[in-house]
Amino acid sequence: MRFKILGLFAVVALIAACETAPDESATASGAGTSLTGRLGADSARSKNTAALSGSQEDLVANVGDRVFFEFDRYSIKPEARQTLVTQAAWMKKFPSLTFTIEGHCDERGTREYNLALGERRANSVKDYLVALGVNPNRLRTLSYGKERPVALGSNEQAWSQNRRAVTVVGAAGS
Amino acid sequence: MMAAMYPRQLARPLSVLALLLVLGAAGPAAAELRIDITRGVAEPLPIAITDFAGLTEAESRFGRDISLVVAADLERSGLFRRIDSRAFIQTAQASNNLPRFGDWRTINAQALVQGRVRMIADGRLRVEFRLWDVFAEQQMSGIAYQTVPNAWRRVGHMIADTVYKRITGESGYFDSRLVYIAESGPQNRRIKRLAIMDQDGENHHFLTDGAELVLTPRFSPTLQEIIYLSYFGNLPRVYIFNLDTGRQEVLGEFPGMTFAPRFSPDGKKVIMSMAKDGNSEIYNMDLRTHVTKRLTHHSAIDTSPSYSPDGKRITFNSDRGGTQQLYVMGSDGRDVRRVSHGKGRYATPVWSPRGDLIAFTKMRKGRFFIGVMRPDGSGERLLAEDYLVEAPTWAPNGRVLMFFRQQPTRADGGGGGSRLYSIDLTGHNEREMITPLDASDPAWSSLIP
Helix, strand or coil, X not given: CHHHHHHHHHHHHHXXXXXXXXXXXXHHHHHHCCHHHHHHHHHHHXXXXXXXXXXXXXXXXXXXXXXXXXXXXCCCCXXXXXXXXXXXXXXXXXXXXCXXXXXXXXXXXXHHHHHHHHHHHHHHHHHHXXXXXXXXXXXXXXXXXXXXXXXXXXXXXXXXXXXXXXXXXXXXXX | CECCCCCHHHCCCCCCEEEXXXXXXXXXXXXXXXXXXXXXXXXXXXXXXXXXXXXXXXHHHHHHHHHHHHHHHHHHCCCEEECCHHHCCCCCCCCCCCCCHHHHHHCCCCEEEEEEEEECCCCCEEXXXXXXXXXXXXXXXXXXXXXXXXXXXXXXXXXXXXXXXXXXXXXXXXCCEEEEEEEECCHHHCEEEEEEEECCCCCCEECCXXXXXXXXXXXXXXXXXXXXXXXXXXXXXXXXXXXXCCCEEECCCCCCEEEEEEECCCCCEEEEEEEECCEEEEEEEECCCCCEEECCCCCCCEEEEEECCCCCEEEEEECCCCCCEEEEEECCCCCCEECCXXXXXXXXXXXXXXXXXXXXXXXXXXXXEEEEECCCCCCCEEEEEECCEEXXXXXXXXXXXXXXXXXXXXXXXXECCEEEEEEECCCXXXXXXXXXXXXEEXXXXXXCC
């Protein structure tokens, strides 16, 4: 386990170095990423040599495509900031790409309200990326409300993964 | 815009001509047979419904089928108990003679429904029925219907509505339809389709093929259109499905997601939410001029709008006070007032067609509830509770609600099924609505015009 975490640090440091992102990215990332995000990134790492640079796979494996939210909230959590800093830097490396930010909710809300909440979450991410210098014309938002959970199960662990905003390269299609 | 995949010949209810049958003189109406439905009915009224008589085999078959529709409607209301026909002493009715009331009193029938069916010269069906007060030995109602044979179910529902109204004093709700979302597939890639059916689940049709995610359908007052949210082209926007033509058209081009649509009571406007820069506000749109008007101005989420039946007020859902609560405002957007004040979060307000109540979804301590309150927020009553119950919709008479209930999902992806349920306004008589697939987002129509 310790070896894996160290391995991830190495990857993050490497990316951070080559894209001249702000300094804090290398130090904050490993500590701040959620457990699932860390494992997900780590397991995908073996494939990342195959991931086409600037592809969704590249984003998932080397940057992190999603951030998570508290229940009924849409503010960017401290641990999500680093992911978005890294995302913004990555986006700047591929200026021809456009992105869709999908906002999602857990199932513990009503459908229409969750559509509105998912839209807010997607816009929070968009605003954060724009503040980091990403051209807003490259970013589109799309709310799925509670319609597309990623984690199955009616428990807090699943809900916490479903309260998310996912950055997708190009048009949406999840 | 999108291609229709839709049995057009079944799109609209067939019309039925109704004629009043006056039979004999009306006697004194002193102690008339009556159910008071404002209090939960402890003991359903025993009613005998005979097979409607026919002279030919075809007529008799229609007669039997129609009487079964009448019986099923009345029994499902929870207000009537159908007496088993095997208990009947008088089985056949001599054409126009009075019933042998003594025979019906013997088996404790308080009301009796009899009828007959004739195929008339132009190939149409003529259905007559009479409702009798067995103890007063009086006819309470008598109507003849003429229609094409295919509309025989509608005739049954119309008869059931007449019986219901005559005995309860409230208008019925059986000659109505439901639109809802049929669901299938795993929870993380749920396939959702528009589906329509009669109020009793019959005449079921899928209106879309599941290629697009669709949500929250609602009828227009004439039942000719359904307004709903579709993710066609990955752009969540409000669409109108025309049941006459089978066509689906986007309501308009807007700078952001449009959702949570409903028609105004006169059918001339649509009210909905539009999210712009992440902020959901309530707008209405005139369907003739396509002029939109913004009605709310707040950085909070404003959604799920629903007009009062007179069109003068709008109830909606907002978290402007910190959590989701119910609000009422004028139809011009002025005089916004919070009406929900209990503990918990409140959502999906829907104004009753009678105007006297607002139904809602409530969330508190990890549980969901369906409830009603008066438009000023007083008199809150909770009718149903579960892990997830949501989206109440009113029967056209404002006496029955339907909603959906979703089971928890297991980690292996099992469970999570959702179904429709109806419940009496008193909180009694909860019944599952049988649908071919899982179901959510029900919307009840008004009575078929």
